[in-house]
Amino acid sequence: MTSHMSSLSAVNPAPANPMPVLLPFQLGARQRRFPTWRATLLHGCGIVGLGLVIAGTAHAQSGPGQLSAIGVIIKWFPLLMSGFLFNVLISLLSMALGTVAGLGLGLGAISHNTLLRQVAWGITQFFRNAPWLVLLFFAMFMIPFQFTIFGTTIPFPDWVKAVIGFALPVMANMSEIVRGAVKSLPSGQWEAAESLAFSRRQTMWMIILPQCVKRMIPPWMNLYTLVAMATVQASIVGVTEMLTLIAQVHAAEGGRPDLLAPLYGFAMLCFFIYCYPIELWTRRLERRFHLHQ
Amino acid sequence: MGFLMKKLLIAASLALLAGTVAASADVLDKVKEKGVLVVGVKADYKPFGFRDPSGAIVGIEPDLAADVAKRLGVKLELVPVVSANRIEFLQQGKIDLMIATTSDKPERRKVVLAVDPPYYSDAVNILLSKKVKNVTKWEDLKGKVLCGTSGAWYNKDVSTKYGAEVKAFDGSEKPLFALKGGECIGYLYDQTFVQGKLLDAEWNTDFAMPLPGVMEAPWILAVAPGEEKFAKFMTDTTIDWMKTGFIVSEEKKWGIEPTDYSKRMNEQYKKGS
Known part of the structure; x- marks a missing residue:
């Protein structure tokens, strides 16, 4: 009961406790960490259990002279992992490209130049409200597979086109993250900077953006996990990534129906193992930054 | 704005045009110059084209592709294709030759240059x-x-x-x-x-x-439209495969019963020589 009371007071400062900012950091954090940690364990157990159940049934179904589902996954593990690394690579590169472009676009969207602001706003809204798969198709079929500039041929393989395709929505979302973070800072920061004779550019780079970074990191990491999971869409346009390989492995194993669930379950597990820690870390950062502001 | 759009469109169509012109230069010469033959094959159609655990694409059609590369004296590069993109890849010039379980259909013959006789059925x-x-x-x-x-x-x-x-x-x-x-x-x-x-x-x-x-539903291999010379080469190659019984032996190698079509063609061209 007492801890309940104190957590309430930490969230909604009562007159008895007028300065919650001065409360020890550990108190609030520890109280919130417990339920999160329990959820993690629960999730982990659930996923592992699910995997075991799927593999178990598959094992029961496989006939004589056939590899069990686990056997099949072990046999193809190196190939499937190379596919998964490719997903990671595509996600990292499109995130890098999209972040840089999105930073520029976001700063454009808060510019004092009307034309620049409107153009940046238009681009942001256009790419933010387009389905990712449509943008991917767009990049796939509009970009030629090679460019010839001054006699030298620059090849443009499918996965590079996929990187561009995914970078477009990342750019637009990043633009909104930047704009939102800048807008969320109290206007006092701008006014104080102005009174100290900082120019607009100086204020932006030396005062506003450094403060924005920690506000932008959690949503940015969230965006990354979304991109990582979206990369499997590249299989639809013919990039040989994990999901494509899963389908091909399934075919190579004779298209046994009992292998479908374990194989796709394995893909799910890989993405979960990769994305969930990022998700947890994001939440931790969110909590920390929230308390310090 | 309209003017700019028009300019962009013209530039884009010019670029496309340049691309097509480049693509219609003789592909056989291009392949020999590069030293690499790029063939589009299936990677999910056992035993015609599928993956082995090392990730390599193997099967009957990769073997046929390897034979074509050997005849040309160049290296082979296999590109996995699916039904939805194989024709586009060929038209774009991304692959030089398509051996990808493609059924012979009149609408397909309009967009690619099909090689006769059909190599399989x-x-x-x-x-x-x-x-x-x-x-x-x-x-x-x-x-x-x-x-x-x-x-x-x-x-x-x-x-x-x-x-x-x-x-x-x-x-x-x-x-x-x-x-x-x-x-x-x-x-x-x-x-x-x-x-x-x-x-x-x-x-x-x-x-x-x-x-x-x-x-019977014949399968065709195909080259990009306008590549008459390459198509002629592939026709000769196909007939040679049939004459020597290469396709029948490939079927046996990959564990399937030789089809009537392969056996018939083998007989027919053996007699013809």
């Missing part, structure tokens, strides 16, 4: 339960129940011509499941698919393909 056949003893020819199927895939063009033909009843299901998994459950005596489907199934222990212990294929 699929047919319609039945994955028949080994328990069924009294079926040795198609006419014996009269009054029997077969499972089929709904939408397959030959379901109706088989039932009117041979008097079998065809129970149609969606896709290929459900009819196979029904077959295992004993709802029918066999699965009526593409012969190449049935052959692929019979490579696995799950199917070849209780099922077989005792009947000859009917209603």
Whole structure:
């Protein structure tokens, strides 16, 4: 009961406790960490259990002279992992490209130049409200597979086109993250900077953006996990990534129906193992930054 | 704005035009100059093109592609294709040659340069339960129940011509499941698919393909439109494959029963020489 009371007071400062900012950091954090940690364990157990159940049934179904589902996954593990690394690579590169472009676009969207602001706003809204798969198709079929500039041929393989395709929505979302973070800072920061004779550019780079970074990191990491999971869409346009390989492995194993669930379950597990820690870390950062502001 | 758009459009179409001009330069010369032949093959169609655990694409069609590269004296690069992108890849020049289980259709012949004679032929056949003893020819199927895939063009033909009843299901998994459950005596489907199934222990212990294929559907290999010289080379190569029995030996190598078409072509061209 007492801890309940104190957590309430930490969230909604009562007159008895007028300065919650001065409360020890550990108190609030520890109280919130417990339920999160329990959820993690629960999730982990659930996923592992699910995997075991799927593999178990598959094992029961496989006939004589056939590899069990686990056997099949072990046999193809190196190939499937190379596919998964490719997903990671595509996600990292499109995130890098999209972040840089999105930073520029976001700063454009808060510019004092009307034309620049409107153009940046238009681009942001256009790419933010387009389905990712449509943008991917767009990049796939509009970009030629090679460019010839001054006699030298620059090849443009499918996965590079996929990187561009995914970078477009990342750019637009990043633009909104930047704009939102800048807008969320109290206007006092701008006014104080102005009174100290900082120019607009100086204020932006030396005062506003450094403060924005920690506000932008959690949503940015969230965006990354979304991109990582979206990369499997590249299989639809013919990039040989994990999901494509899963389908091909399934075919190579004779298209046994009992292998479908374990194989796709394995893909799910890989993405979960990769994305969930990022998700947890994001939440931790969110909590920390929230308390310090 | 309109002016700018127009300018952009003109620039884009010029770029496209330049691309097409470059692509229609003789591909055979380009391949020899680069020293690499790029062939589009399937990677999900056992045993015609599929992955091995190292990730390499293997099978009958990769072997055919390797033979073409050997004849040209160049290295081989395989690009995995699917039905939805193989024609585009060929038109774009991303692949030089397509050997990807492509059925011969008039609309396809309009957009790519098909190589005659067809190098292979699929047919319609039945994955028949080994328990069924009294079926040795198609006419014996009269009054029997077969499972089929709904939408397959030959379901109706088989039932009117041979008097079998065809129970149609969606896709290929459900009819196979029904077959295992004993709802029918066999699965009526593409012969190449049935052959692929019979490579696995799950199917070849209780099922077989005792009947000859009917209603042949030839497969074509193709080059980009306008590549007459390369097409001629591929025609000669195909005829040589048939003459030497290369395709029949490939079928045996990958564990499938040689098709009537391959055997017939082998006989025909052996005699012709």
